[in-house]
Amino acid sequence: MTLTTAASTAPATAQAGTERLRLSRLLGPMHVWALGVGIVLVGEFMGWNFTVAKGGIFGSLVACWFAGILYSCVAMIDSEVSSTVASAGGQYAQAKHILGPLAAFNVGLFLIFEYSMLEAADAIVIGAIAQKVNPALSATAFVVLTIVALSWLNYRGVHTTLTFNFVITAAAFASIIILFFGAEFWAPTKILKIDELYAVTPEGVDPKAPFGWLGFLAALQFGIWYYLGIEGTCQSAEECRSPGRALPIGTIAGLVTLLIAATITWYVGTGLVDWVTLGSSAYPLYDAALNTGKQWLIVTLGIGTVLSCLASANGCINDSSRAWFSMGRDQFIPRFFGAVHPRYRTPYRSILFLIPIAISFGYTGLLDQVVTFSIISGLLLYGIMPFNMIRFRKMYPMDAIKRGYIHPFHPYTSYVLLLFTAVTFVATYFGYWKNLIAAMLFYIAASIWFVAHRYRMVNRSKLYTMPWPRPKGY
């Protein structure tokens, strides 16, 4: 007898040896879309504009396209592997099956820090917005409330959590579309000031490319803001009704949404705000709305900014807890964290454990440091994915196991992803070399701990439970 198909509230101590709990399987493509786009969309409301400071208007567009290609590769690769390795933990589970335990341990940490840090950053922004609305409001109180309230939602169940995310993500995306039309995009010189803002200044500075090709390179480190986190869709694999269908549809639809949102954001942002102001703005789309002079647009974008932060934090809690849960289930960390709530079917211990961690990062208020660690963790993840994909196709050729989705252009997608990730690393090194080295040292130290200490405690006979045929060559 198993408990694998229906939720139960009854105590089950008598049959504890044979009964089994698992995460609920209730999600469809809509939820996958909400998870991926929800995490990312905040990047359109803030962060992307630093590309303008580094590379000018055209440098920002090049960064947008460059990152768009990088994330297209990420989305296609993830869709294929995750629709096959339908397990919580996403890329962590993929790496475990394809590259081995040490790579998986590192990927698990990349995921947890990428999402926990991003969650903290979102909460910091909500705190800052609350204080901007009224300086008497406590930023810390709203940072804590954001993290706790969304964690409570995640604790109560994944279906409600991601349905809520769908609503607020769709509303935030709609606010970008509304700004696009509200700014009358079809008339570039009416509300938009393309001719004026793109023109060479009296001092001889060309805002389109003020620092030349080197500026274009420097802009790449912030270009990933347009799409950072879309790979988070993989974390929902084990909770989808039909992962082979929901993951590819949700992820690819999410990427298309973000490509549209990124292009609109760049066009409206650079057409409404001068490049110097835009490059240092904390809320660039809100500032763009201010420059339209339309009060209803300003209110809409203000609401959109808050909703995008909430959606991002909500998705990050979902993803970081699944990665932590998955590592606990494999005993890469204490097995205690691999627990499932018997009623809500959520990884409740992981959700609870990560609350104080996110709050402590949020409490620092160091937005740039927190976000940079998140970005570096994401980049490290993208650096492993090409090797993962190439080895996956070698170990399990097309006829070996069923795939929900087969991505085109293999292995060129992996080569492009590796090349573009390497270039972005170089760009990041120029701006944040201390953070990069600190992050690398942290992950190396964690790897040594894992190899020398933790891996001895892993029950290797229970590490691989996928009912797959033996890999080719084994």
Place this chain on the structure above:
Amino acid sequence: MSTMELVNYAAWGLSIGLVAWMAYDTYQVETTYDQELLVSSVEGEIEKESFGDEITSTQRGVA
């Protein structure tokens, strides 16, 4: 006490209330259910349903 101070207290109060709710629920779960059951989840349940009939036990990989 100003309205904004009340809002701040409300935010803190709501946070504490939600944490208390989760702590109470967790306590109930931990004292009601067997620990082995709570950590009994394994990877690959979906695949077993999808592919279980197609792959014999001798074909299966490491385990």
